[in-house]
Amino acid sequence: MTHSVLSPPAPPGDRAVAPARRPRRERQGAAYLFLTPWFAGVLLLTLGPMVASLYLSFTDYDLFDPPRWVGFGNYVTMFTADDRFWHAVGVTARYVLLSVPLKLVLALAVALLLNRARRGTGLYRSAFYAPSLLGASVSVALVWRAMFATDGTMDRVLAAFGIHTGGWVDQPQYALLTVVALAVWQFGAPMVIFLAGLKQVPRELYEAAELDGAGAMRRFRSVTLPMLSPVLLFNLVLETIHAFQAFTGAFVVSSGRGGPSDSTLLYTIYLYQRGFTDFRMGYASAMAWVLLVAVAIITALLFRGARRFVFYAGEEAR
Structure with missing residues (x-):
């Protein structure tokens, strides 16, 4: 109450x-x-x-004067009247097609070796991963340039075997290979991801393959690669995007010019030159958006093509 x-x-x-x-x-x-x-x-x-x-990207802007609207003028000039733009596209395409597969193959090979239980595996993993932490630094790129310069370390080693190149950095036919080698050397990040994927492959599958008489290569093709295909796709997409964004190593190795004879003129280096050397910031912005759209299209194509080779546990075979 x-x-x-x-x-x-x-x-x-x-x-x-x-x-x-x-x-x-x-x-x-x-x-x-x-x-x-x-x-x-x-x-x-x-x-x-x-x-x-x-x-x-739709303006003529030089960092000092107010932007002046030019519409699609930057894009029209880029695709129709700029020969260096297309040369940079070609150099970048060669760089991506060389560096990404080599980097992934090396990362997978080392991951397969480190996946075996043995003494000191943790130390080896750290040692192989270290270049991924150091490779993007200017100091390492300077050392790399000195190693591959005329009369540098690599020049002397090759000369001892009777191979005279005159220095990779100073030769247009070899300069891009120097930048590719620097990128491939930084295989630690995809290696760790591959190693994590290998740890998830069921041992029962390998045992069943052995009982069927499959050798090491057959087990790799029939068990490891299918089970590792999602991780392979992940690394492929990431490394492709990173390759299109590559800048520091090529910039330092070529002294910021993309030389010799524009042989290392990656897309990002030419974008930098247009924006901060020629002060055509509007044109550089247009180049950046073209790169963004191109990488998005390539990534979408990779995902679309992945339906043919990527296997996910629990789904029916195609």
Whole structure:
């Protein structure tokens, strides 16, 4: 009676719902509060610069004067009147086609060796992974340039076997191979990913293959590669994107010119030259957007083609 006189009882629905709603709103508010720096970073450091770059790609902008609207002029000039643009596209395509397969093959080969239980495996993994941490630095690129320069370490080693190249860095036919070798040397990241994938392959599959009389190569083709195909696709996509974005190594090895004779003029180096050497920032922005669209198309094609060779556990064979 006292309860009914002083305060009427709340309906059952209010007792069940009201206390539950308030904590949920509070949790959501706290989550958004902690996410505020991330939202600010995305808007100010990613989306904002992207929108500005897209606008500048339709302008003639030299960093000093206000942008002047030219419409699709930068894109028309790029595709119809810029021979160095197409040369940079060709050099970049050769670089990607050489560096990505070699890097993945080397990473997979080393991962297969390290997948075997033996003493000191952890030390070897760290040693093979270290170049991926150091390879993008300017200091390593400078050492690499000195190694492959005329009368450098590699020149002397090859000369001892009667092979005289005159220095890879200074020869147009070998200069790009120097940059490719620097990229392949940084195989540690895909190697670790391959190694993680190999650990997930069931041992029962290898045992069944052995019982059927399959040798080492047959087990690799019939068991390892199919089970590792999702990881292979992952590494292929990542390394392809990274290859198109390659800049530091080629820039340092070629002293920022893409030489000799534009033999190492990667797309990113030519974009840098247009934007920060020629001060044609509008043209450089247009080149950046062309690169973005090209990489997106290539990535989509890789995913589409992956349906033919990627196997996921639990799905029916095609």
